[in-house]
Amino acid sequence: MKPRTPTDFVILGTLIPGERHGYEIMRFLESALEGAWRVSTSQLYVLLKRMEQEGLVVSRSEAQDIRPSKRVFHVTPLGRDAFEAWVNRPVPHVRDLRMEFICKLFFFRHLSLPGAMKLVLAQIDAIEALQERIRKHPKGEKDAFLNLLYGFKARNIECLLRWLKEEAATFADKYSS
């Protein structure tokens, strides 16, 4: 299984509750995720086609009298497994907290999935491991630029950890079955 982009999983997630056609997926992402995850319409159809070739989704054509006919997609067991593996896996990089991790939390709530708290805790562990690696860098370095860079990283990681422990954990606790 080759590595997939988060967009694939976001699309899979919107199909978990039941079948939908492309246009519906688009509108759902625009309204529910409001800027948390953007997919252009053209890219959406490209991805759906590729995901069907890879067996993550299947589609059937549905004729309509007035409107153009739709292609309705639903998730296969393979697709469902891929989504579940993704949604329970913490993101590896700090930069992915901003969007991808928050999207995962969205789906925990949207789909009433269990284990949101487990994910948050695993994510905290992952980020704390990164924090350790930054701490290893000597602080009283002669290179002022590197000090600035590591200062940024250290502060940022601290801030994100606080968010994870306070707001994300609260969210996971409240809004997940």
Next chain:
Amino acid sequence: MKPRTPTDFVILGTLIPGERHGYEIMRFLESALEGAWRVSTSQLYVLLKRMEQEGLVVSRSEAQDIRPSKRVFHVTPLGRDAFEAWVNRPVPHVRDLRMEFICKLFFFRHLSLPGAMKLVLAQIDAIEALQERIRKHPKGEKDAFLNLLYGFKARNIECLLRWLKEEAATFADKYSS
């Protein structure tokens, strides 16, 4: 003038002190920016070629007896102008602080450019404008996910502003002519 990627400007910046060939640029970026900005070797040569077509740099071939011959690049006035405009312009998005903005500060120090403090202040203004837009979002919203999302953004921006005002400003103050 079409919008360029930061990588273009980073390459231009390394050429400001004097001419260099591709391999030298590569090693400089690896050592001095240490992970703050990555360019793969293949991409570097592609970019240099395109930048020459666009008139930002010029190259001449330099034969060597033993080693393969080098192409030595230097910046044109056009390229210098483009770099200076870039380095003095605050980044428009929060996500660009992480790498691009820090790279700018690097060049202020590396090239002993004036105006680092001015950039930091302009950047603070730009980020504070974004902060205002986030503050406009109603807080006691019914949608728990949006609250989480905006909570994240608000906290993150706060943390970044603190870094800008404390560490980045100090750096700009100390290490710029």
Next chain:
DNA sequence: AGAATCATGTAAGGGGTTACATGATTCG
């Protein structure tokens, strides 16, 4: 009358990646 909605796509191009090719030299 013009804009937005519904609905699905193709085409072109931009920016990036990894893998590969070449070929001598010097270091461990």
Next chain:
DNA sequence: CGAATCATGTAACCCCTTACATGATTCT
């Protein structure tokens, strides 16, 4: 003897974006 350094590139592929095409319907 094998690995790293020096030095420049090409090829294939990936993901994404914008622009464009179609064509009826409903809202303003």
